[in-house]
Amino acid sequence: MKLRYAMVCSSNQNRSMESHFLLKREGFDVASYGTGQHVKLPGPSIREPNVYDFGTPYKQMFDDLRRKDVELYKRNGILPMLKRNLGVKLAPQRWQDNAADGPFDVVITFEEKVFDLVLEDLHNRNQVLLKPVLVINLEVKDNHEEAAIGGRLALILCQELDATENWEDTIDDIINNFEKQHRRKLLYSISFY
Template sequence: MKMRYAMLCSSNQNRSMEAHSFLKGQGFDFASYGTGAHVKLPGPSLREPNVYDFGTPYKHMFDDLRHKDPDLYKRNGILPMLKRNVTVKTAPQRWQDNAADGLFDVVFTFEEKVFDMVIEDLNNRDQTLMKNVLEINLEVKDNHEEAATRSRLTLELCQELEAIESWEDSIDEILAAFERQKGRALLYSVCFY
């Protein structure tokens, strides 16, 4: 069964874009979004993040940070991350502003607070179609290595979901088996469009 997927993170565009890039390369139909008010990238200190509006092209962010301090942003992995993001899509999108982008079969989140935000958003929408959407949270630490590891785990979950006729009938068993095999706890919920 061919499914449509969304990846969501809060605002930094690393975890969802890593998964988006990796899984798109594997032939899956993916979109990625942030849920924060702005895109926030690490700055020279924790108190000085680089803040951009959603819709700001990744190329602009790359050029801006390369101009500010190329050594810092290369060393902390932000410039390579933005270079990757440019190859995936033009600019970051905000989940709440892009409801018209389509209906997804599965929405992956990578932190519990985003999982909760998506459930709240979907429950507050007009649910006129009564089409179900599976939301799965696979907790990911916000670093490049962990994002890459979780992308592979997400791929395995997608492959299992694609291999069955109807996830609705066996999702409990699939996710319980995944948790046992991988030693990773998952949260999941079913919402509706």
């Protein structure tokens, strides 16, 4: 079964884009989103993040940070991350502003607060299609190493979901097997479009 997937994280485009990159490379129908008010990337200090509006092209962010301090942003992995993102899509998108992109069959989030936001957003929409959507949270720390691990785990999970005839009948088994095999606790819920 070919499912449509959405990868959703907060605002820095690392975890969702790593998963988007890996799934796209494997031929999945996938999109990625953030849920924050802006895209926030690390800056020279914790008090000085680089803030961009959703929809700002990754190329523009890349060029801006190269101008500011190429060595800093290479060293902290932001330039390589933006270069990867450039190969995936034009610009970051905000989940709440892209309802027309759906419906998705599966939405994977990477932190519990984003899981809650996605469920709340789906609940508050007019559910006219009554099409089920599986929302799963795979908790992943927000750093480059964990994003890479989380991306591979999201790919494995999506491969398992795609291999089933009907995820609605087998989701409990899929989740239980995944948790045992990968020692990661997943949250999941079903909502509707």
